[in-house]
Amino acid sequence: MERNELLALQGLAHSPQRHARKLSGFTVEYVQPELGAAFSYDWTSDLHFCAYHDIVLANGGIRAGDGLEDNRRDLRHTLTYVPRGARVSGWFELQRRNNSFTAIYFDPAAIREELGTRFAERVDEKVYYRSDEVAAYLRQWASLLRRGHSDALYEEALGLITILAIHKATMPTWRQPPPLGRAPLALIDEFIEENLGSDLSLSSLAELAGLSRFHFSRAFKASTGETPYQHVLRRRMERARLLLAAGEMPIDEIASRLGFQDSAYFQRTFKSWVGMSVKEFRDRM
Numbered sequence: 001m002e003r004n005e006l007l008a009l010q011g012l013a014h015s016p017q018r019h020a021r022k023l024s025g026f027t028v029e030y031v032q033p034e035l036g037a038a039f040s041y042d043w044t045s046d047l048h049f050c051a052y053h054d055i056v057l058a059n060g061g062i063r064a065g066d067g068l069e070d071n072r073r074d075l076r077h078t079l080t081y082v083p084r085g086a087r088v089s090g091w092f093e094l095q096r097r098n099n100s101f102t103a104i105y106f107d108p109a110a111i112r113e114e115l116g117t118r119f120a121e122r123v124d125e126k127v128y129y130r131s132d133e134v135a136a137y138l139r140q141w142a143s144l145l146r147r148g149h150s151d152a153l154y155e156e157a158l159g160l161i162t163i164l165a166i167h168k169a170t171m172p173t174w175r176q177p178p179p180l181g182r183a184p185l186a187l188i189d190e191f192i193e194e195n196l197g198s199d200l201s202l203s204s205l206a207e208l209a210g211l212s213r214f215h216f217s218r219a220f221k222a223s224t225g226e227t228p229y230q231h232v233l234r235r236r237m238e239r240a241r242l243l244l245a246a247g248e249m250p251i252d253e254i255a256s257r258l259g260f261q262d263s264a265y266f267q268r269t270f271k272s273w274v275g276m277s278v279k280e281f282r283d284r285m
Contacts, residue, residue, distance in 0.1 A: 006073045017056040019145075022153060023156055023159055025100070031101055033094060035096045039092060040090070043085045043087070044085065044086065046104075048083070049105050050138075050162075051079065051102065052078075052101060052135050053099065053128070054076055056074050057074075057075065057093060057094060058073070060090060060093055062128075063089050067091065070128050075128055079126070079130065080125075080128060081134060082125055083125065087184075102141050111277055134165045137162040141159075153200050153205075158211065161218060164214060168272060177225035179219060179222040187208050187209075188205055188220075192205075193235070205228055236260075238260065238264075239257075244282050247285060254266070
């Protein structure tokens with residue numbers, strides 16, 4: 001079942017706000033239904049699915065798997081996890097407030113290859129449960145998707161970390177990979193330096209190390225103390241300081257040279273990172 005077919009069954013395919021991002025192995029979306037919307041659903045997914053709810057019901061209920069039922073109304077800050085092959089049915093009537101949910105859909109076969117180990121093929125469904133770690137990542141996705149503008153490297157990393165948090169709940173014996181050696185770190189460092197102006201992806205960096213994206217992200221942090229995204233962003237901000245201090249290059253050109261899609265996004269990032277605006281920084285030089 002395709003993701004848009006799943007939404008159609010849920011009655012949410014034409015929600016007033018619906019933003020999605022599809023990357024290798026997973027899709028994430030933010031959906032805000034119409035005020036007071038009512039709908040029913042009955043589906044079996046061929047993907048693993050985990051959703052974070054900011055929803056309050058006027059009425060309704062859900063039935064998942066082998067008889068798991070829940071009729072609570074206040075679903076705020078809860079999660080629902082539905083593994084591939086599980087059947088879920090129910091009906092909802094939403095209270096007239098700004099309800100929303102953020103969901104990640106992923107292919108367990110593709111993720112198994114990324115992890116280098118087996119993602120649990122059969123896991124019990126979990127309805128309206130709580131996990132601070134998973135919820136925090138999905139809230140980040142909600143903010144990112146509403147904003148509509150981000151960095152490809154950040155999106156890949158955030159998606160994989162979100163899935164890893166779900167995976168850890170099913171495999172508590174997860175082990176940390178060893179750090180990267182000096183040679184692959186030097187190769188990656190050189191590649192980043194030469195491509196600061198490009199839209200760097202997690203896949204391209206992981207390929208240099210000969211690792212999956214999952215293993216590379218964790219091994220890189222174990223080696224440097226930074227995630228790949230944090231490391232690349234720091235390098236870009238260091239270069240931005242040098243270019244701004246020179247005082248000759250227009251801000252739009254600096255943004256472009258450092259891989260930012262527009263000047264406004266670059267300036268927001270610079271202020272968040274450095275603690276002052278681009279203009280304030282230049283005025284101090």
